[in-house]
Amino acid sequence: MPIAVAQLARAAGCLGLMAVVGATQADEILVAVAANFAAPMARLADPFTAATGHTLKLASGATGKFYSQIVAGAPFEVLLSADDETPQRLITEGHAVAGSAFTYAVGQLVLWSATPGFVDAQGAVLASGRFQKLAIANPKTAPYGRAAMEVLAVRGLTAALSPKLVTGESVAQAHQFVATGNAELGFVALSQVSAPSKAPAGSMWRVPVALYKPIRQDAVLLKTGAGKPAAAALLQWLRSEPAQAVIRSYGYERG
CATH class of the missing domain: 3.40.190.10 (Periplasmic binding protein-like II)
Incomplete structure (x- = not known):
């Protein structure tokens, strides 16, 4: 509570x-x-x-x-x-x-979609080809953006998904891209989609910490x-x- x-x-x-x-x-x-x-x-x-x-x-x-x-x-x-x-x-x-x-x-990185059921519990959606835009924070200036790119590299998806990336100035803007439908899903902070006493909206994958630098x-x-x-x-x-x-x-x- x-x-x-x-x-x-x-x-x-x-x-x-x-x-x-x-x-x-x-x-x-x-x-x-x-x-x-x-x-x-x-x-x-x-x-x-x-x-x-x-x-x-x-x-x-x-x-x-x-x-x-x-x-x-x-x-x-x-x-x-x-x-x-x-x-x-x-x-x-x-x-x-x-x-x-x-x-x-x-912090905890998550892959999030405003659409319920769109993101699965293992993040397999990343390799599914079922989306056009993936939002991330600018990896040059935002740690959560760097973490997102580390996850794509570990999954071997950097080249395939680079054309689909929508880059926000911060993780707040990356979240906004997803919330407004300008991207079907995105890498954001758990704190942005899981407020106290409220059920998370949409669907998400809590990225295992082994996939990115803490x-x-x-x-x-x-x-x-x-x-x-x-x-x-x-x-x-x-x-x-x-x-x-x-x-x-x-x-x-x-x-």
Whole structure:
């Protein structure tokens, strides 16, 4: 059962996060959120504010695009990445705080169709020839897109399906292509099609993790947020059991 917002806030108080407010003034922080994590983060925002007094301004998109924006001087203070490579790269290049990165979630790739019964439990539909368009996130900028291409390579379908690929800027756009019927099926994140307490719509294949590199999603404190209690409180909150319970309810595993 999903944890109610009020319960999350009370549990966070038990963890001592309310102490942050007593020592510092409430603040707002700008958070760059990987597209696949937009829904869970939106659900966590109110309990975080209730627990700490701080508020979040969220922007969601492709991790690769966020990297480029951060390097160019975008004022994000925390990055919730869709991989573990981008945060480390930002640390190495001096744009993020050393030692601040940690895995807040491990993502699950699924092959999904908005049509019930279209995708089978083994993903055999990929080799069936029964579709014209397969949506994926841009593998150059989105970890879920890279994972999708790894699956096609393992299945020996890269050459056959490349002409059918419809590439979205992020996994959110790949999901949109399928949801609107512009593609019959697509590789998306489990969190996009399996919300807490709701039965998944359409049909899907949960891709075995052996077919792609684990999608370890890391959070990192960016240099713009260094020294800001609100940013530190958010990173602490994401590690807490109440927050992790919500994250797991969307189909993620704990890092």
